[in-house]
Amino acid sequence: MQKVGFIGTGVMGKHMASHIQKAGYPLFIYTRTRSKANDLLEAGAMWCETPAELASKTNIVFTIIGEPKDVEQVYMGKDGLFEGGHPGQVMIDMTTSKPSLAKTLYQKGKEKGIAVLDAPVSGGDIGAKLGKLSIMVGGDQKIYDEVKPLFDTFGENIVYQGEAGTGQHTKMSNQIAIASNMIGVCEAVAYTKTAGLDPEKVLESIALGAAGSWSLSNLAPRMMKKDYAPGFFIKHFIKDMRIALEEAERMNLDLPGLSMAKEMYEELAEQGEEESGTQALFKRYNSKAGSL
Known part of the structure; x- marks a missing residue:
């Protein structure tokens, strides 16, 4: 199965990552506060020291973090995802962020042969825990179709919206x-x-x-x-x-x-x-x- 990376195991992210893990995907984790990922690590997820390391070991990466500046740092900063990424990889930002940043990440990823989707979610901790989140996806439809089975592990109302930024x-x-x-x-x-x-x-x-x-x-x-x-x-x-x-x-x-x-x-x-x-x-x- 595809090796999946997940960054951001907060109130919602920990449940989303857990659904992916329970579906049988090998899971790699990075988060600023390691203790927030303890349950996932104890269940067999593998820890990575940086976003770059996580990217180097995976095929598909999910992020759901805080502010747009955090997203920018995780993707484009030192030891960021793009630094460790590789052609053919898919990165999916589920943070609620700026549409303009989603377009920037899409273009920067394309230059490196990495497909980037913006896919923010709605449904809160309840929806995340039950695996019934609404997911709004922007980016290339071909990539969306490829990763839809992963969205299905924690989402229920999943709609492809159009080009990069439309999810946001x-x-x-x-x-x-x-x-x-x-x-x-x-x-x-x-x-x-x-x-x-x-x-x-x-x-x-x-x-x-x-x-x-x-x-x-x-x-x-x-x-x-x-x-x-x-x-x-x-x-x-x-x-x-x-x-x-x-x-x-x-x-x-x-x-x-x-x-x-x-x-x-x-x-x-x-x-x-x-x-x-x-x-x-x-x-x-x-x-x-x-x-x-």
Whole structure:
């Protein structure tokens, strides 16, 4: 089987890598904090000291890391993936990043005979754990078709979007939809509790109607239990919204809902909540209306 490299074993990445490993692919791991990969290493994954070493030992590489600057460093920096890569290799960046960077990586990879796809995901820790992530793919369709069996190990809704960068643009659309929706979910839960209703009964009534959404079904219950553990970090969501607003500005598109959501999340981050899950936006309503 193809030898697979994986960089980034965080909240979502550790589950994605685990699905690949359980499907029988030889797995090579690099991450900045080795302890985050302990479960994978104990299950037989092989550790690499640098991205370059990982690239030299594998056929296909997945990355899901933090900021665009981190992606740039891992791919193009000293001891980076391109330094250790080889012609015929496929590299797939699943970080939510800039469409322009996705195009740069695609072109730099092409110069070295390496195919690069941008394939950001949606579904949070729950989707990653269940192997039911949505995957939005940009790059050459021939390469997408070749690696689709690997996507199938941890994804369910997998859509090829088009040329390099289109996967990232699609993820921006996804994050824009989530941003305003999260405000609505928080306000619905706050209203429910303030009105003295049974939150679980209310959720049962509205989750499958016109108000239904992934956030309502999966994150509203966490809000009700005051469970703010990260399925997706606030700090990463702020980064995504920043990128989306930058892209919108470049296209002369005004997105007031997204701007408001970003400001609200930035307030939370300033209060020390950047490591909390995105559902912690509900804390803002707790503080405004007392402890609900």
